[in-house]
Amino acid sequence: MRQAGRILAEYRAVRQEAGSFINLVSNPELAAEVTIQPVDILGVDAAIIFSDILVIPEAMGLPYEMVEQKGPNFPETIQTESDLARLRIADPEKDLSYVLNAIKITKSRLQERVPLIGFAGAPFTIFCYMTEGKGSKTFSVAKKILYSDPELAHHLLQMITDSTIRYLKAQVNAGVDLVQLFDSWAGVLSPEHYQAYSLPYLKQICDAITEVPVTVFAKGAFFARKSIGELNCSVVGLDWNMDIAESRQLIPGKTLQGNLDPCVLYASYDEIRKQTRSMLEAFGSHPFIANLGHGVYPDTDPDKVRCFIETVREFRATQP
Numbered sequence: 001m002r003q004a005g006r007i008l009a010e011y012r013a014v015r016q017e018a019g020s021f022i023n024l025v026s027n028p029e030l031a032a033e034v035t036i037q038p039v040d041i042l043g044v045d046a047a048i049i050f051s052d053i054l055v056i057p058e059a060m061g062l063p064y065e066m067v068e069q070k071g072p073n074f075p076e077t078i079q080t081e082s083d084l085a086r087l088r089i090a091d092p093e094k095d096l097s098y099v100l101n102a103i104k105i106t107k108s109r110l111q112e113r114v115p116l117i118g119f120a121g122a123p124f125t126i127f128c129y130m131t132e133g134k135g136s137k138t139f140s141v142a143k144k145i146l147y148s149d150p151e152l153a154h155h156l157l158q159m160i161t162d163s164t165i166r167y168l169k170a171q172v173n174a175g176v177d178l179v180q181l182f183d184s185w186a187g188v189l190s191p192e193h194y195q196a197y198s199l200p201y202l203k204q205i206c207d208a209i210t211e212v213p214v215t216v217f218a219k220g221a222f223f224a225r226k227s228i229g230e231l232n233c234s235v236v237g238l239d240w241n242m243d244i245a246e247s248r249q250l251i252p253g254k255t256l257q258g259n260l261d262p263c264v265l266y267a268s269y270d271e272i273r274k275q276t277r278s279m280l281e282a283f284g285s286h287p288f289i290a291n292l293g294h295g296v297y298p299d300t301d302p303d304k305v306r307c308f309i310e311t312v313r314e315f316r317a318t319q320p
Contacts, residue, residue, distance in 0.1 A: 005037040005050070007300045021066040028101035035106045035138050042302065043309055046178075049106060049171075051099050053121030053182055057130050060087045060163055064129070071193035077133040079145075080197060081152050092161035092170035100174040105290045107175035118176030120168055122183035122218070123160040123201040130156065139188050146197055153197060157270055161201040165208045172211045180215040180237070181205060187220015194224050199231075206232040216258060219294060226250045240293030244282040261295035265304040272304060276311040 005011040011034050018024035025031060031050040054064045054072055058066050064074050078084065092100065107116055127135050128142040129135075136142075168179050186198060198218070206214050217237030217246050228236050229251030236251050238244065238258035247256055264275045279288060290312045296305060 003218060005041075006035045006298050007296055007302050007305065008037055008041055009120070010037050010041065016196060021052075021179075022064075025050065025055065026098045028098050028105055031098075031102035032109060035102070035116075036109055039110070042305055044114070046117055047106065047110060048117040048177065048180075049099065049103055051119070053119070053126065053184070054129060055096055055099060056090060056120060056126055056160065056167060058160065058164055059090035059092070061088065061169070062130055064185065071135045072129060074129060075131040078130050078152075078156055081149075081155065084152075084159070085153060087156075087159060089159060092167045096167060096170065100170055100244070103171060103174040104174055116180035117178050117180055118168065118171035118174075119180040119182060120164045120171075120182045122186070122191070122198065122216075123157045123164060123205075124186065124198040125182065125184045126160045126164075127153070128156055128185045128188075128199075130160075139185055143188065143193075146193060157197065157201050161204050165205055168205065168209050169211075172209070176212065176215040178213045178215065178234075179209060180217060180235075183218040183221065184223065188224075191220070191223045194221055195227070199224070199227055202228070203231055217257070229254050235289065237291075238293060242293075244279070248284070248286045252276035255288060256283065257289040259290050259291070260308065262294055262297050262300070263291050265292075265300045265308060266294065267304075268303070269307050272307045273311045276308055279316060280312065280315045 006300065014030055014034050015024055018030050019273050020029060035047050035050045058064055062074060062076065064072050069072050090096065103116065110116060116129070128139045131145055132139050133140040154171065168236055171179060181202065183198060186194060189198060202216060206216070213234035215235035215237055216231060216233045218224055218228055219239050222242050225236065225242065225247055233254065235255045235257050238247055238256055240259050240261035242259060259278050260276060
């Protein structure tokens with residue numbers, strides 16, 4: 001799903017060498033190294049560029065810091081229309097050149113062994129961080145703006161969308177084979193607000209990125225699966241709360257991705273094989289990408305991840 005390398009001792013060694021998470025993200029050589037590690041060590045079928053969704057607000061003029069054991073923090077946030085004057089539409093060639101360089105280095109080193117996936121945060125998820133300033137269970141500060149100042153919300157969401165389109169197009173030009181949009185906090189919205197504050201901006205991005213396939217993953221937005229499936233995307237990601245059979249009916253024309261609960265990887269090897277095969281069989285003849293329903297947790301045993309990967313490969317080998 002994302003950055004499987006963080007469970008590896010080899011990743012932690014490079015992370016220590018970098019000195020901080022942000023230093024690692026912004027160093028193209030090291031970012032390329034940790035991007036390729038899961039391909040070489042775990043045997044996954046694709047690489048996803050090592051970066052972070054929060055490089056977009058930073059490129060727009062709102063820097064962030066990564067606090068150990070706590071996560072991201074923005075020293076300044078967007079609260080009023082006047083705050084938008086501090087922001088700009090990101091110029092990826094200038095503001096995000098380190099990501100583009102990491103993509104170019106990674107593509108060269110992969111030598112077409114596996115596809116390379118690029119990504120960005122969906123506009124609403126980025127909006128949450130730029131207004132709330134940190135992670136949250138409810139994002140009540142961000143959601144307050146949707147009710148109290150919808151004009152500000154739409155203005156900021158449009159700026160994020162314009163920046164994201166430029167960024168993803170630059171990733172494609174740098175060499176990625178597919179891009180994924182992570183709407184990590186979609187589940188905090190009501191269906192009505194998702195229609196108003198997320199889908200229109202996802203649509204703009206999906207319509208703009210025509211060069212490579214686009215995956216949309218909206219965690220927790222089980223109510224929006226049909227609407228997401230109607231976007232101009234190729235793949236719809238499912239989290240582990242989204243029933244596969246129901247999703248197949250709601251999204252008949254798109255490839256599905258997912259959706260094993262990452263906590264299954266804490267189970268015994270036999271249980272991992274059982275749960276993985278059950279997931280694979282549920283997809284049936286519907287086109288799908290076997291994956292977790294969210295990112296692998298940092299304390300997961302790499303051998304358990306290998307068990308998942310090997311089970312998928314064994315299942316694939318038995319299919320006509």
